[in-house]
Amino acid sequence: MSLQIISIILGSLTLASALMVVLSKHPVRSVIYLVITFFLITSMYIMMNAQFLAVVNMIVYAGAIMVLFLFVLMLLNLNKEVEPMATRGSQLAAFIAGGSLFLVLITALKDTLILGQSYRENHSQIGLVKELGNLLFSKYIVAFELTSILFIAAMVGAILLAKREKQIIE
Amino acid sequence: MQAASTIGTSLDFYLFVSFALFTIGAIGAMTRKNMIVLLMCIELMLNAVNLMLVTFSTYYNNGDAQIFVFFTMVVAAAEATVGLSIIIMAYRNLKSIDIDMYNKLKN
Numbered sequence: 069m070s071l072q073i074i075s076i077i078l079g080s081l082t083l084a085s086a087l088m089v090v091l092s093k094h095p096v097r098s099v100i101y102l103v104i105t106f107f108l109i110t111s112m113y114i115m116m117n118a119q120f121l122a123v124v125n126m127i128v129y130a131g132a133i134m135v136l137f138l139f140v141l142m143l144l145n146l147n148k149e150v151e152p153m154a155t156r157g158s159q160l161a162a163f164i165a166g167g168s169l170f171l172v173l174i175t176a177l178k179d180t181l182i183l184g185q186s187y188r189e190n191h192s193q194i195g196l197v198k199e200l201g202n203l204l205f206s207k208y209i210v211a212f213e214l215t216s217i218l219f220i221a222a223m224v225g226a227i228l229l230a231k232r233e234k235q236i237i238e
Numbered sequence: 239m240q241a242a243s244t245i246g247t248s249l250d251f252y253l254f255v256s257f258a259l260f261t262i263g264a265i266g267a268m269t270r271k272n273m274i275v276l277l278m279c280i281e282l283m284l285n286a287v288n289l290m291l292v293t294f295s296t297y298y299n300n301g302d303a304q305i306f307v308f309f310t311m312v313v314a315a316a317e318a319t320v321g322l323s324i325i326i327m328a329y330r331n332l333k334s335i336d337i338d339m340y341n342k343l344k345n
Contacts, residue, residue, distance in 0.1 A: 079255045086259055086282060090266035095275055102278050105259075109285055112252065116296045121304055125288075128311050133281065133318045140322045141274060144329055152271035152336040162268030170261040177253055194301045195292075203301045204308070215312050222316035230323040232330075 075115055082108040093151050099137050106130040118195030252293040259286035273325050273335050277318065284314050 085108065088101040106129045113122035154162070193199060204212055263282035270276055288307045295303035325335065332339055 075251065079251065082255060083258050083262070086262045089275075089278060089282060090262055090269065095272055098275050098278060102282065105282065106285065109289055112255070112289065113292055116252070116292055118292050118296065118304060121288075121292060121307055124308060124311060128315055129281075129285070133315055136318060136322060137274060137278065140326060143326070144274075144335065146335060152338070154269045154271055159269050162265050165268065166261050166265035169264060170257060173257040173261070174254070177250060177257065194295065194299050195304055199301055200304055200308075203305055207302075208305050208309075211309060215309065218313070218316055222319050226319045226323040229320070229327050 071115075075112070078108055078111050078115070082112070093153075095141050095146065095151065096138070099134060099141060102137075103130050103134045106134065113195075116195065117193070120195060120197045120200045249293060249297050253290060256286045256290040256293065259283075259289065271337050273328070273337050274322075276337065277321050277325070281314065281318065284310065 082105055085101045085104045089098045089105060092098050092101060106125065110122050110125045110130065113119075113125060153159075260283050263279045263286060266279035266282065267276055270279065288310055291303045291307050291310075295301065295307075328340060329335055
């Protein structure tokens with residue numbers, strides 16, 4: 069019973085902070101609310117006993133990626149400018165489109181067979197580091213090695229893009 | 239009866255949260271004009287999909303989906319890095335972060 073209350077509170081807090089990401093006018097506040105959202109998603113991973121992904125989510129998302137976003141926001145120094153917002157009409161259109169998307173998804177969820185079946189979340193051992201490590205370094209070893217190539221490509225691309233071009237000397 | 243007694247800890251609750259997160263991210267990507275906030279909304283949608291994958295992985299007691307989530311996070315990290323450096327370069331050229339200013343390909 070208490071587990072249900074905890075997960076309902078966590079879910080509603082997640083949705084509230086995700087809404088604040090979209091609704092808050094200031095970009096820095098959006099980043100902070102996004103960090104809170106990622107922490108709450110991490111807590112939901114812990115509720116589902118996906119311990120490895122909880123730790124990775126906390127380190128990679130809430131740690132690395134969000135700090136990167138915050139750095140870029142501070143670097144660009146946008147505080148004096150007025151935040152550009154969409155017009156009323158396109159906002160209304162976006163809300164109608166998003167609402168109908170949500171309606172379709174919920175209708176699809178209602179028709180599934182698995183609805184209402186509970187799972188014993190604390191008995192699932194699949195999310196532990198041992199199980200996932202065995203899987204990652206046997207079945208998915210090629211993909212894991214290819215990941216390093218992806219990271220090298222991303223690093224070279226980021227450095228090349230962000231490097232200041234040579235000034236033309238007159 | 240089963241659904242009513244396990245509303246907080248059942249599969250459909252997490253699926254509902256995941257759908258709602260994805261919708262919020264999509265609405266944000268459509269309404270906001272700041273390029274960094276657009277990238278953040280894309281991250282929100284990626285996390286919604288990750289949450290759904292973990293939910294099904296726990297439900298079916300199968301670890302493959304969690305490995306997939308791991309690779310999704312890796313690709314998201316690379317994507318955020320390259321996207322932010324593109325934003326920095328674009329800001330240097332036009333001194334603006336408004337997505338509507340970058341319509342040069344239109345003409």
